Amino acid sequence: MSTSTPDRPFRNFYGRIHGKTLKKNQRLYLDEDLAPLSPGPVSWEDNPARTPLDLAARFGDRPVWLEVGFGGGEHMVHQAVQNPDVAIIGAEPFINGVAMLLGKIRKAGAENVAVHPGDARDLMDVLPDQSISRAFLLYPDPWPKKRHHRRRFVTQEHLEPLARVLKPGAIFRVATDIPDYVRQTLEEVPKAGFEWLAERPADWRQPWDDWLSTRYEQKALREGRVPHYLTFRRT
Numbered sequence: 001m002s003t004s005t006p007d008r009p010f011r012n013f014y015g016r017i018h019g020k021t022l023k024k025n026q027r028l029y030l031d032e033d034l035a036p037l038s039p040g041p042v043s044w045e046d047n048p049a050r051t052p053l054d055l056a057a058r059f060g061d062r063p064v065w066l067e068v069g070f071g072g073g074e075h076m077v078h079q080a081v082q083n084p085d086v087a088i089i090g091a092e093p094f095i096n097g098v099a100m101l102l103g104k105i106r107k108a109g110a111e112n113v114a115v116h117p118g119d120a121r122d123l124m125d126v127l128p129d130q131s132i133s134r135a136f137l138l139y140p141d142p143w144p145k146k147r148h149h150r151r152r153f154v155t156q157e158h159l160e161p162l163a164r165v166l167k168p169g170a171i172f173r174v175a176t177d178i179p180d181y182v183r184q185t186l187e188e189v190p191k192a193g194f195e196w197l198a199e200r201p202a203d204w205r206q207p208w209d210d211w212l213s214t215r216y217e218q219k220a221l222r223e224g225r226v227p228h229y230l231t232f233r234r235t
Contacts, residue, residue: 073101
């Protein structure tokens with residue numbers, strides 16, 4: 001899928017947007033909860049001038065974190081509950097995952113979250129420079145075929161805008177069970193202005209202290225794949 005206008009860059013989007021038929025309660029979450037949880041005008045239709053979001057108006061003086069592709073939302077809600085003084089924005093185009101997240105937010109009563117149900121690149125377009133204090137990329141689509149590697153998030157097309165919105169010193173966490181994704185991450189992320197913080201094997205073999213294992217990780221472990229936990233700092 002791709003879209004383009006004279007003022008809008010050409011962007012291909014690869015991946016699922018819709019899955020199985022939503023349950024009645026999931027449709028209710030989307031109807032009632034999604035709009036109030038918006039971080040602000042993100043879409044090109046709502047914000048054609050690409051005016052930066054006013055994060056202070058939305059979150060006050062809280063530090064803001066970003067999760068790119070939150071899947072079913074387990075990790076995002078976990079972090080929101082464990083860090084009530086932080087605000088977390090999640091971007092996810094797969095509407096079934098968005099509905100799952102909204103249900104988890106309701107159950108947890110988390111109030112320090114915002115949700116963009118779409119491409120993270122559109123969100124990063126309107127995030128102010130150096131406004132994000134931490135970012136997460138957890139078990140992204142591996143696109144295993146070599147000819148599809150350019151679709152991965154860890155390319156300069158995605159990493160350069162991510163670096164722009166991260167504050168100097170901000171932490172960027174990447175978790176994946178795909179060895180070749182690890183290779184590409186270690187090659188590409190430093191080029192965008194990050195340093196890898198590992199000093200010993202345990203630094204990428206052991207999960208972070210505040211980690212919540214997601215359903216994607218549990219599937220990887222069942223199938224015998226080894227998770228890697230990569231931590232970078234914006235220089």
